[in-house]
Amino acid sequence: MKLRIFSFTAALLLGPLSHAQAVSHEDLMRPLKDSWLTYNGDYTSKRYSSLTDVNRKTVKNLGLAWIAKMVPGNEPAPLTGYSRVNAPVIVGGEGTEQRSTRGGSIKGTFLENNGVLYVTMPDNVWAIDARSGEVLWHYFWKTRGGTHIGNRGVGLWHDYVFFETPDNYLVSLEAKTGKERWHRKFANVEGGYFSTPAPTIIKNHVLTGVGNDIDAPMFLKSYDPETGDLQWTWYVTPQNPGDPGLDTWKNLDAARHGGGGTWVAGAYDPETNFYILGTGNPTPSWQTGLRGDGDNLYTCSLVALDVDTGKLKWNYSTSPHDTHDYDSAQVPVLVDGKFKGRQRKLVMTASRNGYFFVLDRVTGEHLLTSKLSDATNWAEGYTEKGGPKTNPAKDASIGGALISPASGGTVNWQPPAFSPQTGLFYQYHVDSYSMAYLTDPDPRGAMGLGGKEEVAMGTTGSYVLGIDYKTGQPRWRRKLYGTGFGGGGLLATAGGLVFTGDGSGSLVAFDAANGNPLWSTRIGSVSNAPQTFELDGHQYVISAVGDTVYAFELK
Amino acid sequence: MPENNRNRSSSRLIAAAILLLIPTGITLYSVAQHIETSKFNEAPMRPVDPPQVVAAGKALYEKHCESCHSADLRGKENVGPNILRSQDALVDMHGESLDPIIRGEKSGLTNHRILTEKDDVAAVAAYVRSILSEIGSQGRAPGDALRSPNILVGDAASGQHYFEAKCTRCHAAEGDMKGIGKKITSPKTLQSAWIRGNHFGVPVPVITATVQEPGKPAVEGTAIHVDDFLVTVKLQDGTLQTVRRTPQTKVEVHDPLEAHRNLLPTYTDKDIHDVTAYLVTLK
Secondary structure, X not given: OHHHHXXXXXXXXXXXXXXXXXXXXXXXXXXXXXXXXXXXOOOOOOOEEOOOOOXXXXXXXXXXXXXXXXXXXXXXXXXXXXXXXXXXXXXXXXXXXXXXXXXXXXXXXXXXXXXXXXXXXXXXXXXXXXXXXXXXXXXXXXXXXXXOOOOXXXXXXXOEEEEEOOOOEEEEEEXXXXXXEEEEEOOOHHHOEEOOOOOEEEOOEEEEOOXXXXXXXXXXXXXXXXXXXXXXXXXXXXXXXXXXXXXXXOOHHHHHOOEOOOOOOOXXXXXXXXXXXXXXXXXXXXXXXXXXXXXXXXXXXXXXXXXXXXXXXXXXXXXXXXXXXXXXOOOOEEEEEEEOOEEEEEEEEEXXXXXXXXXXXXXXXXXXXXXXXXXXXXXXXXXXXXXXXXXXXXXXXXXXXXXXXXXXXXXXXXXXXXXXXXXXXXXXXXXXXXXXXXXXXXXXXXXXXXXXXXXXXXXXXXXXXXXXXXXXXXEEEEEOOOOOOOOOOOEEEOOOEEEEEOOOOOEEEEEOOOOOEEEEEOOOOOOOOOEEEEEOOEEEEEEEEOOEEEEEEEO | OOOOOHHHHHHHHXXXXXXXXXXXXXXXXXXXXXXXXXXXXXXXXXXXXXXXXXXXXXXXXXXXXXXXXXXXXOOEOOOXXXXXXXXXXXXXXXXXXXXXXXXXXXXXXXXXXXXXXXXXXHHHHHHXXXXXXXXXXXXXXOOHHHOOOOOOOOOHHHHHHHHHHHHOOOOOOOOOOOOHXXXXXXXXXXHHHHHHOOOOOOOOOOOEEEEEOOOOOOEEEEEEEEOOOEEEEEOOOOOEEEEEOOXXXXXXXXXXXXXXXOOHHHOOHHHHHHHHHHHOOOO
8 A cells, every 4th residue: 555655646746757657669669578568568479478476386376466347338337345436437439329338348458557557348448557456547439330349459659548449430548547639530430340459559650450341441550649640551452553462353343342451460570660460351251253363462461561651561471362251360479589590580470270370570481381280171282382272172162161260260369479488389279160151152242251151060179289480380289178269368478377268267377388287267258368567576467357357466 | 351250250150059059940940040130330320211212213223323233233343343342332321422423523433424313313322322221240242141042962872872881880860860851951950960960859968077086986977167177067966066176186078079070070071962962861
């Protein structure tokens, strides 16, 4: 308690002078440790914390620090046994009261700065006291609509918070009060766009991604964090005659409707100034008739953009000519390490389509593709460029094609982790099967994700993998007891641990070296990736289950 | 696209899976109907146009627009674009976006001077909007959910051959499969049923677990929860018992469908189609 009063007083006294709260570019450039300042922990996207108090030996003493329940909407939250104050609710948005005010569950990343946690659900942002779980303020956005499927969290820059809404507004708030600074519409909800990503902030760029299920042009936009002015737009697919990649489409009309969502945050390499992200599936998703037989660039690809200009620097197709809705919108991880005896600057990703990739992140040179499971059956062999070669016989058909993975993927949006200690890349892998039926043979009818019916056939195994990036093969494979993804992503720590939901109602810690289970707590189905930070010399581990946040510390 | 992309897809899949496991005729119907038909993207609702305006618009569309954009608005390749996925059409609330296009006043489309009378233009726009309002979730074209082509593309004789070679160790055409083609009238549902290995008309197979701690009698019952630390079983008398696992604890889980699921990687699509074509003949 004394500490809290001290820090509060100190903040009041020093705040205006030192900008002690403000998140600077230098802060954002630091490797993940005490704070958690950007979606994937730091710009490398490793989700690897160098904190060691919680480790293989001490993790058994991890116990509950606090619980906080988030109540979405614009009504004041009822006080619970563990909350003492009614936090102010700040209401914004351009929708009407008639629209639904659902929130959903916490499926994103918390940011932590200076003792304050920022947590989101669609249309809702909360600031929480990281020591007590008390809500400091709650911002609620009245929506105009859009698919309310999830929100991955906020971005932080200086004293400001940034987040995206399902109806495609980029909103900036004051970090201290939750008061709105400005909002900018970046896509039309009427046109089928909806937004889930956490904005990534690099230098003076707020990188804003988007989703859409009706064949609309997808893009990444960069906004000025101070003024909210648009700086650049990068379209994922060719939009004009002569645009690069156009020869991979049947025609310009197909390219303009080619999809390729930008709905998961990427990684940033300061040396090259590249922002590297994975793009979503081409549309129409399940039929190629309108798209032609090409690779449909730059959908289902890893792409490197110059963060100051939005210009494409290199690209690699991780699912060339996708026909199963296997977005490649998975987090790419930047690693400096040995590959075939040579020290290299690498980028690696485990795609939803069941394949793992390693590339040189400076040149985009392809180094490795591996298939993570024998179950994966949609591709046959490899393309000249080393990508999985789609097998047309496994496209949706009238009689049905048995595909693995199901379109939900061997993994989905859930962020992976990488430990430099073990050299392992950690990710879920689900061997799921479904029957893919073509229901509308008319290629003109296969808009968006339509023209097909997909029926689940079951799952033969759900795992956490520790993948050796040098071989692309799992060094360990821990079977989970559920049939879906273990939780909302993974965390690796220098304490030799991997934290994750276990898919059957618990938050667990595995030994990062071999996947042995070391600790478990039965809090329910973990809905986001566990995280860690340190305050007052205490290392906290936090995670969410639905609408509730759980914080743990050593007891 | 996205998660739902991801998660919505998977919820649908899970929903379908659950439905499949409920053994009733209603289930069969539901499975066949599981495509969502909710309105697209929960976008702001447009004002509803008077039916007579929409009807007038339809007639004008048929006369002036259909030859290039098709009766179903899906367009014709290299002739007229698909209106259903046109951003100009999707964002239109009351003609502000569509009218200039129909009148040939939009830049780049000045040759597209199709109609000029204000009421005619407004009526066509109203008709287009009325069709767009039928777009389903995840961009499904109007009527998408109602399409159900006959999935019987296999060869029954080959299917019988496969069945006799691979399935008769556990199943019999004159035994548990007798009348399956009559019990499950939808071929698609029948195909799902046999691939999944679930048993229509009988209770869902129960997963059981046996827990053996050193020096204690084995605990056996319905598996309620199993993880690396705890096992909960429901005993025969209906009570629950939870056992903390140690390295010495032996836990065996018996899932009657596991063996059937493990066949999934062995099927070719032709096997699947052929077996289904055979099973539908078991009336």
